[in-house]
Amino acid sequence: MDIMRVKQNSKRNVIYFSVKSESLRHYLKKAEFCYYLKFLGYEFYCEARINSESRADIFIPKLEVAVEILDSESEENLISKAKRYKCIVRGVSCMQELSLDFVERCVN
Secondary structure, three states: OOOEEOOOOOOOOOOOOOOOOOOHHHHHHHHHHHHHHHHOOOOOEEEEEEOOOOEEEEEEOOOOEEEEEEOOOOHHHHHHHHHHHOOEEEEEEOOOOOOHHHHHHHHO
């Protein structure tokens, strides 16, 4: 299924951040989640466009799962993205304690 369109300068397994649009807490949680994804053997894209809509924080193409790191986003915004993306969308709070088991359960 061709639901992902990665921006031209996106690279597989590279973590992007912006000091203008995301907090340090948001970036660190995204980096931690991606660390566990690589440990589990999954490839990912950060800031991937899905169905030409807004960018997902993390997209795992093999599983067709988008992960949104929730810092200041509302639950309504997450629900809206899930409807637009037409793939599985998981929300992970910046306050969530991550572990290998948690990340594996989250994406499967």
